[in-house]
Amino acid sequence: MRNRTLAEEPLVAAVAVALILLLSGLLRPALAQEVLPSWNDTAAKSRIVEFVKATVTEGGDGYVAPYDRIAVFDNDGTLWSEQPIYFQFGFMIDRVKTLAPQHPDWKTKEPYKSILDGDPMGALKSGEKGIVDLAMTTHAGMTTDQFSKIVTDWFATAKHPKTGKPYDEMTFVPMRELLDYLRSNGFKTYIVSGGGVEFMRPMTEKMYGIPPEQVVGSTILTEYAIVGDVPVLRRLPKIDFVDDGKGKPAGINKFIGRRPIFVAGNSDGDYEMLRWVTAAKGPGFAMIVHHTDDAREVAYDRKSAIGKLDKALDEAERRNWLVVDMKADWKRVFAFDN
Amino acid sequence: MRNRTLAEEPLVAAVAVALILLLSGLLRPALAQEVLPSWNDTAAKSRIVEFVKATVTEGGDGYVAPYDRIAVFDNDGTLWSEQPIYFQFGFMIDRVKTLAPQHPDWKTKEPYKSILDGDPMGALKSGEKGIVDLAMTTHAGMTTDQFSKIVTDWFATAKHPKTGKPYDEMTFVPMRELLDYLRSNGFKTYIVSGGGVEFMRPMTEKMYGIPPEQVVGSTILTEYAIVGDVPVLRRLPKIDFVDDGKGKPAGINKFIGRRPIFVAGNSDGDYEMLRWVTAAKGPGFAMIVHHTDDAREVAYDRKSAIGKLDKALDEAERRNWLVVDMKADWKRVFAFDN
Secondary structure (H helix, E strand, C coil), X not given: CCCCCHHHHXXXXXXXXXXXXXXXXXXXXXXXXXXXXXXXXXXXXXXXXXXXXXHHCCCCCCCCCHHHCEEEECCECCCECCCCCCHHHHHHHHHHHHHHHHCHHHHHCCCHHHHHCCCHHHHHHHHHHHHHHHHHHHHCCCEHHHHHHHHHHHHHHCEXXXXXXXXXXXXXXXXXXXXXXHXXXXXXXXXXXXXXXXXXXXXXXXXXXXXXXXXXXXXXXXXXXXXXXXXXXXEEEEEXXXXXXXXXXXXXXXXXXXXXXXXXXXXXXXXXXXXXHHCCCCCCEEEEEECCCCCCCCCCCCECCCCECCHHHHXXXXXXXXXXXXXXXXXXXXXXXX | CCCCCXXXXXXXXXXXXXXXXXXXXXXXXXXXXXXXXXXXXXXXXXXXXXXXXXXXXXXXXXXXXXXXXXXXXXXXXXXXXXXXXXXXXHHHHHHHHHHHXXXXXXXXCCCHHHHHCCCHHHHHHHHHHHHHHHXXXXXXXXXHHHHHHHHHHHHHHCECCCCCCEXXXXXXXXXXXXXXXXXXXXXXXXXXXEEEHHHHHHHHHHHHCCCHHHEEEEEXXXXXXXXXXXXEEXXXXXXXXXXXXXXXXXXXXXXXXXXXXXXEECCHHHHHHHHHHHCCCCCCEEEEEECCCCCCCCCCCCECCCCECCHHXXXXXXXXXXXXXXXXXXXXXXXXXX
């Protein structure tokens, strides 16, 4: 380290003065922005803002050190729509159509037959075994790099059956604002979803500002192999971990290794995760996205194509979990709405 | 947003001037620090520094965007010592002694008998089944919170059998400097170890500045349960995932979801991970910590208690992997050395 020259001294002083003034808040009003602009000024928004303000207020009862500000979000029905079907099921349907020429037997074999006959919901009748078979056929047998490209290509071309929009535009604007708001307050944001982790990871940075390593989800086994002197990871047709229900706290523990202080979900598949977060000794905030808006999305209340919302909704009040009424609490749902 | 008052204008100007001067580098010499001070000025240090400089030099061939600057480190023998035994095995030995009064049958039952008779290496003779049994007995049957406390308490009291130092002081200073150096250049640093993830996580922030969610390791199954209306995760005596050898690229894919550009290991258990990182199309740097220093640590070259270093060392030159010679390349090994 050399000595500072005389010419540098005033610069150091200028920086110091500027930083002190910045920190003292004199410039802050000029930078102020409206918080959660797509949320109506209802109790829901207030409760969220109050919690976040408390976590960042040093010396207060609700203060949480930045290191511990972990927030987890379910994906399907919480960050983006899950209607009329889980979007990953839409991906499976399209994969079956793409792969069908190589599998002539699918014309007469369920669950493929229903899909090829234009009745995808009929495929659900083949039960868990049929769905797992369908998932493995469409998600395994290739390398991880190949699968990532298949997913990325699908998102680039596939359209939502009802809105005609690309699936990655089917995200809820208020929830994206919430992610941004939490991050701007020092939170590290994660997805914790029953969906396949490698179905989500290629898109989450673009969709939500969440990098792949902050996506927890269901996994299938992979196997390291050398192909022509190049190492690859092959996706095997075998489920490794199901990140749903009781699996969500286990997934959080496995992938993140500590307990979040903020959680958002929308179904009983998130119930255990909501319990897990709000059972901590310190501050913990849980919210449920309640689908009440038939004009802008779908009002399905306690039901959905596969999941349901009963237990979590029944216990929300006594556990102090915030129930967000999409119709009443959100100004906007999708970015393409006006 | 309100209009700026006249009084604020000079402040804004001062900040702007200061920032411009900072960015133009006029102040940089005053802040300069020696890079990797515990490394000797040998080719090893040069190669590391050249790689890192290239990754941060915009417009250069070796430039890597901050988003993709992921670095992964093996733990045992790479970030801290693994001699005379893996430290997690030391933990198991102490756990057996603690739990022995509740298990009178252990006096005559291997692998417990050897440990209680003061011959821990004898326990290894019971083979993989015996070791797995030992690991499950000492690592499962409690909640995740309880296990975290057991590990933290052990680190607070246990001493290394040779140096008499707490185990968390058995880290290699040059490697800690390397972690800091990478992070100061925008890298996100991870551990990818065969060790148990929940044995490492309570300590890695303190030891290496690596938070729990950036620790990839072997896992056992956990089960969500309600105990007296409180949700807990119980650790089950069943291995979930072994993060070693071919498991390391799979573990990186599962937990991180993208390919690192920097990797450090010290044994053939890291071989596949070294291949995986350096097979990427863009820049990729791999290094092997070679244990050559019998005075300051242990010179065990290609052997160790359990692992070995053959294949990785044999292929290092042709694959352009850096082999770090601890004796020649490091000024210091442990912080307690003078």
